[in-house]
Amino acid sequence: MHTWHWQTWDNLPYLTCSLLEPWHHGFFTSAFSPRPPDQIVEALQPEATVYRVRQVHGNTVLTPSEFITIGAVGQGENQTPEKPAADGIFTEKPQQAVWVCTADCTPVLIGDEKTGRVAAIHAGWRGTATRIVPNTIARFLEVGSRLENLRVAMGPAIAPEVYQVSETVAIEVGSTIIPKDKTNTPESILDELQQLPHSPIFDDPHPGRVRLDVRRVNAIQLEQLGLDHEQVAIASHCTYQQPEYFFSYRRTQQKNVQWSGIVSK
Known part of the structure; x- marks a missing residue:
């Protein structure tokens, strides 16, 4: 560690x-x-x-x-x-x-x-x-x-537990780590993100909002590069x-x- x-x-x-x-x-x-x-x-x-x-x-x-x-x-x-x-x-x-x-x-x-x-x-x-x-x-x-x-x-x-964003923002950020064939609709992108191990997306009580872990998205981008x-x-x-x-x-x-x-x- x-x-x-x-x-x-x-x-x-x-x-x-x-x-x-x-x-x-x-x-x-x-x-x-x-x-x-x-x-x-x-x-x-x-x-x-x-x-x-x-x-x-x-x-x-x-x-x-x-x-x-x-x-x-x-x-x-x-x-x-x-x-x-x-x-x-x-x-x-x-x-x-x-x-x-x-x-x-x-x-x-x-x-x-x-x-x-x-x-x-x-x-x-x-x-x-x-x-x-x-x-x-x-x-x-x-x-x-x-x-x-x-x-x-x-x-x-x-941190993600206090970082509330719109679903639109989460989709824009999250689409960078989802295979292109899974990004045909906003709903499919959010669904794919939520199914990832250690997902960067967390639920929010407000409609149209989620909590976002930006550092986790960056970490996944790096993993996908081969680090x-x-x-x-x-x-x-x-x-x-x-x-x-x-x-x-x-x-x-x-x-x-x-x-x-x-x-x-």
């Missing part, structure tokens, strides 16, 4: 995962707010170069060198370079610290044990519905990574139910975020 550990830096708590032990990484709590990644990185690797994106709930995954080619540069002197729109960052060199922020969505950190490359992903329901995590795995494979060398940790996110369950770790922490540690947009309707980051080797 993979274990999750509380660490402290500057007397502030953050989580690490045993699966990602080879890398400096952390799933940071709300206690670090309002510090940005270029300050929080001191807890991991002060010499690392920080990269973050403008998250848009999509499935685009960029490398640091692609930040420049898409025009993510400043508009003049003394201006901060504009961050590119994306929801995943994939490293190319050692000492690159990649970061995503979340407030109920799933932060996903991935490392390749052989190459040292890493990725950070923001996987909300929209990103999951458009397969952002498999998209990121594809980027690893494009540069020679092998599936068996990848390690994936999903950090604190909203073994031992290569994937999922935190038991819920952003909604643990206000002492995490911001939750669903709980407060406020746009506060916590950061998750990992440094390439």
